[in-house]
Amino acid sequence: MPDTGKPDLRKMRESAGQATAMLRSLANRDRLLLLCQLSQGELNVSELEKQLDIHQPSLSQQLGVLRREGLVATRREGKHIYYRVAAPQALCLLQTLYHLYCAESSNVD
Secondary structure (H helix, E strand, O other): OOOOOOOOHHHHHHHHHHHHHHHHHHOOHHHHHHHHHHOOOOEEHHHHHHHHOOOOOHHHHHHHHHHHOOOEEEEEEOOEEEEEEOOHHHHHHHHHHHHHHOOHHHOOO
16 A cells, blocks of 8 residues: 555554553553662662662552553563563653753753
8 A cells, every 4th residue: 555645544543552551551640750760780688778769668559550551561580580671662752851840951041
């Protein structure tokens, strides 16, 4: 089928659903903080708890949501489970959010 320049509405709806799910996951403060921290590298639960001051059971609950959504992946080493960002789309959004809200030059008067 030739490209008529019109967007594929079915594909747009599917993509909109994926984007909505991602944004819903990022819309929680604790989940956003967890993803921001994990974007810097892999960490275990104890390290996340100490660095972010998010305590159990909330920490485990939010990590569970991120795992179900496919945004983080885990690796076991002995007794510790290490978390990392698994979705490249999430990393891209986190970088954009960092530049908009956290970078030194983002101060808008």
